[in-house]
Amino acid sequence: MSEGNSSVLEELAQLLGENGIRQQPDDYLPEVVLKPETTEQVSGILKICSAAGQPLIPIGGKTGLVSGHVRTGDELGLSMERMNAIEEIDVTNRTMTVQAGCILQVAAEAAQEKDLLLPLDLGARGTATVGGNVSTNAGGNMVIRYGMTRDMVLGLEVVLADGTIINSLNKMLKNNTGYDIKQWFIGAEGTLGVVTRVVLRLRPHPRSQNIAFVAVDSFTNVQGLLHHLDSRAGGSLSAFEVLWPEFYDYITREESTHRPPLPHGSPYYVLVETQGSDESGDAEKFETILEEAMEAGLVSDAVLTRSQSERNALWEIRDDVLAFFNLGFFVPFDVSVTLDKMEDFVRDIRAAMKQHEDPICVIFGHLGDCNLHVFLGSRNVETFDSDAVEELCYSTVERYQGSISAEHGIGIAKREKLACSRSPEEIALMATMKKTLDPGNILNPNKLLPEAFT
Amino acid sequence: MSEGNSSVLEELAQLLGENGIRQQPDDYLPEVVLKPETTEQVSGILKICSAAGQPLIPIGGKTGLVSGHVRTGDELGLSMERMNAIEEIDVTNRTMTVQAGCILQVAAEAAQEKDLLLPLDLGARGTATVGGNVSTNAGGNMVIRYGMTRDMVLGLEVVLADGTIINSLNKMLKNNTGYDIKQWFIGAEGTLGVVTRVVLRLRPHPRSQNIAFVAVDSFTNVQGLLHHLDSRAGGSLSAFEVLWPEFYDYITREESTHRPPLPHGSPYYVLVETQGSDESGDAEKFETILEEAMEAGLVSDAVLTRSQSERNALWEIRDDVLAFFNLGFFVPFDVSVTLDKMEDFVRDIRAAMKQHEDPICVIFGHLGDCNLHVFLGSRNVETFDSDAVEELCYSTVERYQGSISAEHGIGIAKREKLACSRSPEEIALMATMKKTLDPGNILNPNKLLPEAFT
Numbered sequence A, B: 001m002s003e004g005n006s007s008v009l010e011e012l013a014q015l016l017g018e019n020g021i022r023q024q025p026d027d028y029l030p031e032v033v034l035k036p037e038t039t040e041q042v043s044g045i046l047k048i049c050s051a052a053g054q055p056l057i058p059i060g061g062k063t064g065l066v067s068g069h070v071r072t073g074d075e076l077g078l079s080m081e082r083m084n085a086i087e088e089i090d091v092t093n094r095t096m097t098v099q100a101g102c103i104l105q106v107a108a109e110a111a112q113e114k115d116l117l118l119p120l121d122l123g124a125r126g127t128a129t130v131g132g133n134v135s136t137n138a139g140g141n142m143v144i145r146y147g148m149t150r151d152m153v154l155g156l157e158v159v160l161a162d163g164t165i166i167n168s169l170n171k172m173l174k175n176n177t178g179y180d181i182k183q184w185f186i187g188a189e190g191t192l193g194v195v196t197r198v199v200l201r202l203r204p205h206p207r208s209q210n211i212a213f214v215a216v217d218s219f220t221n222v223q224g225l226l227h228h229l230d231s232r233a234g235g236s237l238s239a240f241e242v243l244w245p246e247f248y249d250y251i252t253r254e255e256s257t258h259r260p261p262l263p264h265g266s267p268y269y270v271l272v273e274t275q276g277s278d279e280s281g282d283a284e285k286f287e288t289i290l291e292e293a294m295e296a297g298l299v300s301d302a303v304l305t306r307s308q309s310e311r312n313a314l315w316e317i318r319d320d321v322l323a324f325f326n327l328g329f330f331v332p333f334d335v336s337v338t339l340d341k342m343e344d345f346v347r348d349i350r351a352a353m354k355q356h357e358d359p360i361c362v363i364f365g366h367l368g369d370c371n372l373h374v375f376l377g378s379r380n381v382e383t384f385d386s387d388a389v390e391e392l393c394y395s396t397v398e399r400y401q402g403s404i405s406a407e408h409g410i411g412i413a414k415r416e417k418l419a420c421s422r423s424p425e426e427i428a429l430m431a432t433m434k435k436t437l438d439p440g441n442i443l444n445p446n447k448l449l450p451e452a453f454t
Helices: A003-016 A039-052 A104-113 A130-136 A219-232 A245-251 A279-295 A308-319 A321-326 A339-354 A386-399 A415-420 A424-437 B003-016 B039-052 B104-113 B130-136 B219-232 B245-251 B279-295 B308-319 B321-326 B339-354 B386-399 B415-420 B424-437
Strands: A021-023 A032-034 A056-059 A076-079 A086-090 A095-099 A153-159 A165-168 A194-201 A208-216 A237-243 A268-276 A301-304 A329-336 A359-366 A371-378 B021-023 B032-034 B056-059 B076-079 B086-090 B095-099 B153-159 B165-168 B194-201 B208-216 B237-243 B268-276 B301-304 B329-336 B359-366 B371-378
Touching (some): A003 A021, A003 A039, A039 A056, A039 A153, A039 A165, A130 A194, A208 A219, A208 A279, A219 A339, A237 A245, A237 A308, A245 A268, A268 A308, A329 A386, A339 A359, A339 A371, A371 A386, A386 A415, A424 B165, B003 B032, B003 B039, B086 B104, B104 B130, B130 B194, B219 B279, B219 B339, B237 B308, B245 B268, B245 B359, B268 B279, B268 B308, B329 B386, B339 B359, B386 B415
Antiparallel strands (some): A021 A032, A095 A194, A208 A268, A208 A301, A237 A359, A329 A371, B021 B032, B095 B194, B153 B194, B208 B301, B237 B268, B237 B359, B329 B371, B359 B371
């Protein structure tokens, strides 16, 4: 805080009380963090900051991967940590209303206690907040079946930059009464308003989980397998996770704790899962569908598991992303390309990385969603060049008309790369929206939009 | 057209050529209709009209039910009828790219030829255009399983009021690169921009259809049946259409062409349908699920059909809405209320209608989507008072915090009722958006927003 703004802090202290403000030095995060307990306090904060031109960063669980919660100057933090209540689980309408600071896992477990599913799951579940998930339009493990966070938000309460409270806490699946305002704020990374409450759509909790791990010998067959499962599983396909051999071979190497479920040497491995409503019937159907895939030549080898521990072991192979951090130095990318271009995209990235000394080039992803995670770097810190791998990855994404951010958002990390995936007209239109809803540029400034557009 | 604007017409004629403009007198529709063939022409039209302050009405199939395509002054029509091409069906990515003027049924049939499903279906399918469906966020018969039009739009091309072409023709399921611009235009009824091209997500075509018609003896059991089917059908529930007895008894009365599949006298009838991927297995599972419902006392009587002609006969009962137009004079409403409030909502509407002479009070709906269609009026033109039934319906919706438009939109018909379902802050925010994107108020003016906000 500059000294000239100390009167702003006094006003905020009066509004929030002594437990409502935390101050601590920090190199990256806001040093002064406001902790409102009510939407009205959020509104009050924004009125004060708006009048003073004091910028703010809305803060959830701080698990974002694009530095959306990191300060760029003297922004205050606006933490939703004390607004973390589950206000209602409505079993009749299968909805849940939570405050923005509610931890995702807490919300998901509360739904499960009512035998309902909040179909949003991601690695940071124990720390990430629902408000943060909404503001970043989080993806995760069940997108292929249930969509992104956007697809499960029925209603929102949001506070605008000038303190206006917009209550759009709709619970109905169909509501065509004018512009669907909530869509403007989902995925806007806190730059257009502060999400304070959310109505989420819940689903029946699945009763069966069926998993197989398969080897596939060509990308054409990977596509064919996805289409086959999508067609034959009748809406119950819940995961289609593809591992390229650089991922699989390393994670299941001899020294690893993971036993390889299938021999090394295949060009593609796929973890497939269905979730259904009929424990015995679904298992049988899953087997039939896989047999069909083998007969059609789509799958060259397969392991089907029955016990929960074996299922967990398969998911642990896919989820052990942290193991790669022992391998060396790399940038973890989160990109999308359409299925028809994916094989060429991977080929180009691999070919370019082969030019590097000691390359790291690990690729895996939620293929059904077009989403690839790509780790590019070097086993040797001296030959690691993060700028070079960024340039390689994003220019290749641009060439294949892909997305530089499938599910992580833009934040600070990707703002200057936005033009790889969006046209100047689109970015200019985004900037128009930003100027309209936040004319003083106080809501998470210097994020999402390239500097030239702010 | 006022004479002062004749130079605008000259400019437009030069841009579009002689086949690009149609003129004919009309009491309701625009008398001068522009028929561009390319997005660039749409852009040119908007530049000319923007400069001249000449208002326009984007026109699709003119099947909307809220007069969104009706003129309020000297607006020009901007018909998409010549931009009706299916540009691509991408079977690898399961997407389809169409021009806005493509007829819904044409698009759906083209998808079906590739064994894919465009999961949007509604009565006006043979005339409505995809651009119109997008601009009104159309609902229809498969929302319970696949969502509204919004949920199947992956990408859009839209032309802004000033002629700027925004190309957001994304094909990827995951794309978190900044604000999701397309959401702003879906459901905006042509008031924020002109949709010119659309990328739609396609699904595998279902291989089985299972239908039952059941009688249910209480609303609690209607809810219980919906939850049971939703949980047990594992994502394949594709219809849950509830008919109140005033609907069922009339449509299947002795003089009608429809044979009653179940005896009269039940308080609720429900048409349930699943669509799956396994012809024999799905039929067996459907029977099991229905048996469970009967054993649990959720269903008092049921008819299960096996032949396609019997299935069609059941759907024809639900779809024969036109039959009521012989009954008398009524206003057809399209509203939503949450499930927990629906029984009371219907009770109040019925009680109020009992006070009328010769009342018509017919209720049916897509219950799984919270959507009720309600016909309120009189068998006698002399006692029919459309203002009174509007007042009754909308004030009751407001009391139960429902939506005055589930799937039809606002247009002219409901603009002055918008405040029944939206707060002043929401409406003011919508007006801000309108002023930002269409500062000259040339795009479908006098629609959607109440007059006080324009």
